[in-house]
Amino acid sequence: MADDEDLGAEVAVEEEPQPLSLQVEVEKPSPCERRIAVTVSREDIDRYLDNAYSDLMSSASVPGFRIGRAPRKIVEQRFRDDIIERVKGSLLMDSLSQVSEEQDFAAISEPDLDLEAVEIPDEGPLTFEFSIEVRPEFALPKWKGLKLKRPTHEFTDAEVDQQIEQMLARYGQLAPHEGPTEAGGYMVVNLVATADGAEVARDEDRLVRIRETLSFVDTRLEGFEKLAAGKKAGDRFQAKVKLTQDAPNEELRGKEVAIDFEVLEVKRLQLPELTEEFLDELGEFESAEAYRTAVKQNLERQLEYAQQQQTRKQISALLTEAANWDLPPSLLKRQSVRELERAVMELRRSGFSEAEIRARENELRQNSAASTAGSLKEHFILERIAEEENLDVEDGDYDREIFLMSLQSGESPRRVRAQIEKRGLMDVLRNQIIERKVMDLVQGAADFDDQPYEPPKQTVEAIPFAVGGAEGDIPQATEDAPADDKK
Missing domain, CATH: 3.10.50.40 (Chitinase A; domain 3)
Structure with a gap:
């Protein structure tokens, strides 16, 4: 019995993988770019090759020999090209992983590495270069105790009537x-x-x-x-x-x-009449008054969006005041699409109509470079605050955002989630949630001065035509x- 216990107590301990002996040189063409040259020692190359051939020996199939019985030299000659490619992939992957862990930067893109141009030499070390976009290094600005102006407004019956007319227009x-x-x-x-x-x-x-x-x-x-x-x-x-x-x-x-x-x-x-059947179709409203209440709540959600946007604009201006670093044009071009997606998701979450969203889309496209640059700088700062304050996203956060978007579109939350996942926008949604949490944190530590606010009228007709x-x-x-x- 004791012997069994001793055997059960023996646990196989996996050896820690041996780190590579890398020489790494880093150039900084701009605050958001790194050009990295990596040298892998010959000893590491030989070690990886030896391990690869050793792993292959037991399963190598060579004519004239039973599986796993061929001499090593013959195995090396027969499978050399395949092993070289396999080892090259392993060395590159492990090198990139080690560089990422050892270097003091936060990558925001995949490495720009030409795999075909990298070859393992017969003698001497392996060298390769790659470029990568990184989050810029900056001193975190003071974010507690900011003095901010906050817009406030009480919606009148006439404004609710106007909103009802606008919402019914899609059914007219x-x-x-x-x-x-x-x-x-x-x-x-x-x-x-x-x-x-x-x-x-x-x-x-x-x-x-x-x-x-x-x-x-x-x-x-x-x-x-x-x-x-x-x-x-x-x-x-x-x-x-x-x-x-x-x-x-x-x-x-x-x-x-x-x-x-x-x-x-x-x-x-x-416009259609608010009959019992039509009210039920709109959202199973029991009465015209119930629908009116829902419309007013939607207006208040739009006011909340306006408050957040104006407050965010002030916070962003204060936080990015010293963010004078330039952003690479390639990064701006790629991120402009993601920023547009994020803005549209935020508008849908806040209950705006598709006509209003189209107008905002066109506005963003007309000023994409400037708006993207400002949004990216803001994002980098908010991301740093989130890390320092240990803010993260929970499953319930996703559920709430998707539910609010489903209210705007009239589709089920499950369908809205499926569309977001299919388009690869869950990371955009995550950034949106994190940024809102940071903004809530910053606002919670701010001093507010409430000021009257007049909601903008719908004066823009947008069409998707260049x-x-x-x-x-x-x-x-x-x-x-x-x-x-x-x-």
């Missing part, structure tokens, strides 16, 4: 209107954009709501409401706009483009336009 019917266009009404147009007399883009049968500003992917047309006022089917009018410096068509960035509008139809919106052309793969937002009774 567009009916043909024989008269001229009206502010807030709709028209169907053909758009033709020209630069220096040559056509660069065309968009046909586009349903447009008549608002003060018409926002495109690469520009904004101010005063659109006045331009479109009083127009009838068959009328034409023109406007000139200047493309942004972030326009998809690089050749036309910053240049003037003319847009010709041809009015095909004028339409008027007919008037400069070459728009590439522009994701189409989910439409929430009212139905056309002709369809």
Whole structure:
């Protein structure tokens, strides 16, 4: 019995892997870039080769010999190329892992390493180089006790009525209107954009709501409401706009483009009545008053978003005041898409309509470089605070965010989660949650001065169309336009 206990007490202890004898040289082309040269000693190469051949000996199949019985020299000759490739992969992977652990930087991208260019020499050490993007090094700014202004607002009955009308618009019917266009009404147009007399883009049968500003992917047309006022089917009018410096068509960035509008139809919106059946369809509301209460809560959530955004803007300005480090253009270009995704998820979580989200999307695209740079600097600082304060994300945090987004879209939380996972955006959602937790922490330690706030009116009509052309793969937002009774 005692012998059995002694045997049971014996536990096999795995040997710690022997570290590599690396020589590492690090260059800093910019605060967010590292150029790293690594030298692996010949002793390490021979050790890895010896281990690889030893592991292979028992299973090597060589003609004329039983499996595992071939002499080592013959095995080495027969399987040399395969073993060299396998050892190269192991050496590179272990070297990168060791460099990451030993060097004092936080990587934010995968190493830019040309695997095909790396070869294990017959003699001497192995050398290879790679570039990697890292979080910049900086002194963490003081974040406790910031003095901030906080917007406050009490929603009136008239504002709730206006919001109800806006929310019901997506369920309304567009009916043909024989008269001229009206502010807030709709028209169907053909758009033709020209630069220096040559056509660069065309968009046909586009349903447009008549608002003060018409926002495109690469520009904004101010005063659109006045331009479109009083127009009838068959009328034409023109406007000139200047493309942004972030326009998809690089050749036309910053240049003037003319847009010709041809009015095909004028339409008027007919809103649905709040019947019992329709209230049930909207969300199983027991009464019009219950729906009204839900709409007011949605407005308050949008106010909370505005408070967070304005507070965040102040915090970001204070925290990034000394963040004068430059960010690589490649990093900005890659992260601009992720920043757009993050902003859209935040808007959906806060209950904004798809029309409002499209307007914000276009605004971000028109100023992508500047907005991405500011957001990235802010993210690096908030991430550092989160690490120092041991803030992390829990499963319940994901569930809450996804539930709020499902309220906006009308889809089930399970479907919303599946869409986020399919598009590889769970890391974006995680960053969003972490940043909000840090902002809550910073706000909890801040001194606030409450000030009256007037929620912005919906004055922008956004369409997913680049008037400069070459728009590439522009994701189409989910439409929430009212139905056309002709369809």
